[in-house]
Amino acid sequence: MYNAKYIIPGIIFFLALIFAPVAYNMGKGVFEVKPELPKDQKDCIEDAQTMRDKHMQILNEWRNEAVRDGERIYVNSKGKKYVKSLTNTCMSCHTDKTKFCDRCHDTVGVAPYCWDCHNLTPNQKSPIPLAENGEAGGH
Numbered sequence: 001m002y003n004a005k006y007i008i009p010g011i012i013f014f015l016a017l018i019f020a021p022v023a024y025n026m027g028k029g030v031f032e033v034k035p036e037l038p039k040d041q042k043d044c045i046e047d048a049q050t051m052r053d054k055h056m057q058i059l060n061e062w063r064n065e066a067v068r069d070g071e072r073i074y075v076n077s078k079g080k081k082y083v084k085s086l087t088n089t090c091m092s093c094h095t096d097k098t099k100f101c102d103r104c105h106d107t108v109g110v111a112p113y114c115w116d117c118h119n120l121t122p123n124q125k126s127p128i129p130l131a132e133n134g135e136a137g138g139h
Helices: 004-025 048-068 086-093 101-108
Strands: 073-075 081-083
Touching: 048 086, 081 086
Parallel strands: none
Antiparallel strands: 073 081
């Protein structure tokens, strides 16, 4: 083998360089983001772990069921009913998008498209132009 005295140390150096970040961060702890939770609310529509893991799936199901199928009531695992509305249900408790939604989304590099259409609070004007008959236009 030609130049084995250079190739083998080169391979070892390359592997050490590749695995250095893994070794450096080993045992450092769990990735965790702490969004600011509502002070006056104790319960969300589901338990905290379910909301952390599946909130986007829940919101996508809400969108499909409410807009496409006309089903506007969500019944959680405890039997409590909620209106399927990002603005009126979710944002009524999580009033500050920057301190709740954006903390996690920015940290993990996710840019959800929810805010392309939805208001931040029920009192804001719709970013979607309304037609003369009061229905949302443009979609």
